[in-house]
Amino acid sequence: ETKKGSFGISSFSSSPTKPASIFSDLLSKQAVLLSTEDEEVVNRKMLTVSGSGSLEYDFYRKSCPAAEKIIRDAVRELCKSRPRLGPALVRLVFHDCFIEGCDASVLLDGVEGMRSEKDSLPNESLKGFDAIDIIKSKLEEMCPGVVSCADILVLAAREAVILAGGPFYPLNTGRRDSTVAYSDMATYELPSPHADVSETLASFASRGFDERETVSLLGSHSTGITHCRFFKNRLYNFDGSGQPDPTLDSGFLNLLRSKCDNTLPSRSSAPSASLTGSTLPFNTSLLSAAAEAPSIDRLSSSPEDEEEVMDMNYGEPAAEFGTVYYRHLLQGKGLLFADQQLMAGEETRIWVRAYASDPFLFRRDFALVMMRLSNLRVLTAPRGQIRHNCSKVA
Numbered sequence: 171e172t173k174k175g176s177f178g179i180s181s182f183s184s185s186p187t188k189p190a191s192i193f194s195d196l197l198s199k200q201a202v203l204l205s206t207e208d209e210e211v212v213n214r215k216m217l218t219v220s221g222s223g224s225l226e227y228d229f230y231r232k233s234c235p236a237a238e239k240i241i242r243d244a245v246r247e248l249c250k251s252r253p254r255l256g257p258a259l260v261r262l263v264f265h266d267c268f269i270e271g272c273d274a275s276v277l278l279d280g281v282e283g284m285r286s287e288k289d290s291l292p293n294e295s296l297k298g299f300d301a302i303d304i305i306k307s308k309l310e311e312m313c314p315g316v317v318s319c320a321d322i323l324v325l326a327a328r329e330a331v332i333l334a335g336g337p338f339y340p341l342n343t344g345r346r347d348s349t350v351a352y353s354d355m356a357t358y359e360l361p362s363p364h365a366d367v368s369e370t371l372a373s374f375a376s377r378g379f380d381e382r383e384t385v386s387l388l389g390s391h392s393t394g395i396t397h398c399r400f401f402k403n404r405l406y407n408f409d410g411s412g413q414p415d416p417t418l419d420s421g422f423l424n425l426l427r428s429k430c431d432n433t434l435p436s437r438s439s440a441p442s443a444s445l446t447g448s449t450l451p452f453n454t455s456l457l458s459a460a461a462e463a464p465s466i467d468r469l470s471s472s473p474e475d476e477e478e479v480m481d482m483n484y485g486e487p488a489a490e491f492g493t494v495y496y497r498h499l500l501q502g503k504g505l506l507f508a509d510q511q512l513m514a515g516e517e518t519r520i521w522v523r524a525y526a527s528d529p530f531l532f533r534r535d536f537a538l539v540m541m542r543l544s545n546l547r548v549l550t551a552p553r554g555q556i557r558h559n560c561s562k563v564a
């Protein structure tokens with residue numbers, strides 16, 4: 171079992187001035203397990219500097235002491251039989267927190283007068299909702315009406331990061347759930363896979379993330395899958411040119427073409443057949459692509475046999491979480507256009523290089539940025555509510 175604090179801690183500076191200095195102390199050393207009390211001290215110190223507002227360390231210690239353990243065990247258990255669940259949970263927390271903060275707004279079903287975020291275009295391929303429901307019902311049995319769906323989301327995603335080989339990061343709790351979904355915002359403000367580097371940076375800057383943080387967050391793309399439709403235009407018809415994206419390495423192009431036919435949604439035709447790749451920006455091209463594509467049951471635990479998907483690591487042996495993603499970018503082998511664009515920005519390129527060559531630096535930065543993501547605009551009492559069922563307002 172991965173222990174809290176097992177991420178390379180051997181010394182701790184007692185009067186740190188900046189989070190970064192704490193983390194470099196903590197994470198650039200060889201792994202040494204801390205005793206439980208030491209862990210507690212370190213976690214509290216890191217949380218104090220992480221700026222999570224009125225959230226609290228171990229918020230449920232009295233009201234539902236087993237909450238965090240129930241979530242951790244459930245995620246581990248579920249991921250054993252569903253290896254694709256973990257990455258889906260990490261993506262889910264990003265799509266929640268990016269839209270009006272970590273308030274579980276993404277989980278709400280649409281009702282009369284309110285469209286759901288789930289049904290917005292960028293969220294169409296989100297999965298893992300059923301897993302959150304399973305975890306929530308376990309918690310409701312134990313302590314009804316106590317643990318928020320928003321806390322479940324961030325804690326479940328943290329566990330999934332660890333299962334993917336990523337770092338542990340401490341999280342405060344006490345988030346509350348929204349009473350509304352922000353469908354339009356989800357449609358227009360989630361970043362596009364077709365965005366260039368300045369669009370991506372602007373999008374993350376609007377949520378308070380700088381270049382370095384944006385590059386480190388994208389390291390999440392070293393786990394999970396992507397559907398071919400999100401990068402197919404790069405293989406066959408980039409920018410309407412009828413040609414592939416010229417920045418794609420040619421061996422890599424052939425590999426991707428062998429996995430992703432140039433037809434939608436059939437798998438059977440030859441890769442070089444017609445040139446139907448999408449060429450327009452996110453809101454238009456994906457609307458049509460998504461409309462043609464077979465719908466995927468987001469609750470289903472079965473493999474995605476209905477539509478072509480590509481492993482984020484395209485089947486290469488699972489290397490270290492994070493590092494492999496940045497090394498691929500250095501080789502021109504980013505899967506999404508937005509991924510590869512990190513090499514087109516002067517400052518983003520510097521961080522890609524840094525993370526490709528220094529796994530400890532990446533783990534440190536990734537832990538910090540996931541803490542920041544998990545604390546975006548949280549709702550705390552008396553605002554918000556605790557839902558009983560994560561897909562419905564209480």
Ligand code: HEM
Pocket residue numbers: 254257258260261264295296297361362363364370387388390391393394395396397398400506508
């Ligand atoms: C420019 C920003 C980003 C864009 C354009 C983007 C886009 C995408 C796309 C198109 C997919 C494929 C989804 C599918 O085919 O089902 C994906 C997958 C994924 N994304 Fe992102 N993403 C971005 C940032 C992030 C961030 C910040 C995180 C987490 C902190 C994240 C985590 C993931 C994960 C874990 C997957 C794999 C999901 C799975 O296997 O089910 N992404 N992303």
Ligand SMILES: [Ca+2]
Pocket residue numbers: 265266267268269270271272273274275276
């Ligand atoms: Ca939200």
